[in-house]
Amino acid sequence: DQQVKQNSPSLSVQEGRISILNCDYTNSMFDYFLWYKKYPAEGPTFLISISSIKDKNEDGRFTVFLNKSAKHLSLHIVPSQPGDSAVYFCAASSKLTSGTYKYIFGTGTRLKVLA
Amino acid sequence: SAVISQKPSRDICQRGTSLTIQCQVDSQVTMMFWYRQQPGQSLTLIATANQGSEATYESGFVIDKFPISRPNLTFSTLTVSNMSPEDSSIYLCSVIPPGSYGYTFGSGTRLTVV
Numbered sequence: 001d002q003q004v005k006q007n008s009p010s011l012s013v014q015e016g017r018i019s020i021l022n023c024d025y026t027n028s029m030f031d032y033f034l035w036y037k038k039y040p041a042e043g044p045t046f047l048i049s050i051s052s053i054k055d056k057n058e059d060g061r062f063t064v065f066l067n068k069s070a071k072h073l074s075l076h077i078v079p080s081q082p083g084d085s086a087v088y089f090c091a092a093s094s095k096l097t098s099g100t101y102k103y104i105f106g107t108g109t110r111l112k113v114l115a
Numbered sequence: 116s117a118v119i120s121q122k123p124s125r126d127i128c129q130r131g132t133s134l135t136i137q138c139q140v141d142s143q144v145t146m147m148f149w150y151r152q153q154p155g156q157s158l159t160l161i162a163t164a165n166q167g168s169e170a171t172y173e174s175g176f177v178i179d180k181f182p183i184s185r186p187n188l189t190f191s192t193l194t195v196s197n198m199s200p201e202d203s204s205i206y207l208c209s210v211i212p213p214g215s216y217g218y219t220f221g222s223g224t225r226l227t228v229v
Binding site for chain 2: 004042103
């Protein structure tokens with residue numbers, strides 16, 4: 001059972017426009033969410049995160065929105081640039097008894113920004 | 116943040132053989148995590164490696180197939196044993212740097228089993 005879902009495997013956006021990547025989760029115990037970006041032949045790199053006590057977090061061109069009642073989060077990239085073309089993974093976690101976090105990843109959305 | 120060196124970056128292996136993947140971190144970390152990304156799939160946690168104790172494996176993964184070593188706080192290895200084509204994946208090691216909530220990943224090992 002996939003606890004974290006990214007239902008759009010791919011997305012194409014014109015340069016300068018907004019990119020919206022979506023992520024849904026099923027476990028209401030998740031309390032921390034992250035977005036990662038992955039280029040080919042590289043490991044995923046951390047992009048932005050949000051705690052369940054917030055509904056929005058912004059970092060430059062990247063904003064993550066969290067709707068806890070809908071169990072939905074989204075990543076907005078404005079304006080989109082060709083260098084943003086990559087696979088984006090969302091991840092959700094809850095704190096383990098050991099004090100660390102265990103993350104469940106979505107299947108990823110491949111974003112292509114067209115020049 | 117931490118810097119992770121993972122090798123090999125890629126390999127093509129014959130079925131029935133084994134491959135050991137190495138992961139070196141530039142700082143001491145309590146836990147190291149090993150993930151697998153099969154083609155078109157999400158990143159799936161294989162096991163968590165603690166220094167000085169046996170690794171903790173996730174459902175569907177067993178020590179005989181994926182033995183892990185963690186000899187110190189900066190190094191770990193994952194072995195993919197008795198490989199079959201279904202083991203063809205990207206294998207990633209990761210850590211959660213002190214003071215951080217999120218993972219830092221190595222660059223991954225792209226394994227193809229023929």
